[in-house]
Amino acid sequence: MNITTERLLIRPFKRNDLQDVFAIYNNDDTCKFLLHEKWTDEDMNKRFDKKLANCALTKESMLSLAVIYKNKVVGDLSVWYTEMKDTVEIGYSFSNEVAGRGLATEAVSSLVYKLFDEFNVHRIQANLDARNIASQKLCERIGMRKEAHFIQDFWNKNEWTDSIVYGMLTSDLK
Template sequence: MEFSTERLTIRPFLSNDLHDVFNIYNNDDICKYLLHDTWTHENMQEEFNKKLENRTLTKEGMLSLAVVNDTNVVGDLSVWYTDMKDTVEIGYSFSKTASGKGYATEAVSGLVKKLFDEFDVHRIHANLDARNEASQKLCERIGMRKEAHFIQDFWNKGEWTDSIVYGMLFTDLK
């Protein structure tokens, strides 16, 4: 999958994207709400190789996409099918330098439209750490609705955390 929005190109990762992506995931503030730890120089190639391999959305495989502004990767989008028929989950991370410019809203909004239009999904959802207010606001800006707030349901990085689930159907698109 590859597409463009007004200011961005969304495409599969390329090998020369490594350092831009490392700059996203080598940041404790960005990774504190994610399931994985901050990338290090020792593990960055191994972690990045996983993104390079995720080039096609299938029932068995995740899709990872680079969000590119000019020539720099400013974000990472992920999509995978859940166990429920025609349902996908999305995830996203953006560099600190992209913060406040609307890139995340533009990219994720474009992604959900593509998923509904070209992959004929029935439902899209996002499962968030409840402390991640920026991610909650992003979900709401693109038309997702808050459907659940689970209390201390997820053990991550040595602590129990709350989870929030946002969801949307095609009819929820703004």
């Protein structure tokens, strides 16, 4: 799957994307609200190989996409089917270098349109750490609605955290 927007190219990862992706995930701030710890020199190849393998969205496999801005990977989009019929969950991470430019909104919004239009999904959802205000704002900017706030429902990185679920249907597109 390739998507081209006004400023971005969104495509499956390629082997030469490793250093750009490592720069995103070797950052404490970026990984603070993610389920995994930051990448290290020792584990980056193994972790990146998983992204390379996630090159098609099927019921059995996740899709991972590189967000390219000015010939550099600045973001990572992930999509996977949930157990519910025609429902996908999305996840995303972006380099702090591009914060505040609207690139994440542009990328995630274009992905959402593609999922509804070409994959005919019924519902798209995002599950976030409730402390991740930037991610909440992104979900709201692209037309997702906050559907649930669970209190201390998730054990991650040695602490209980709150989770927020955002969701949208094709009728929610702005």
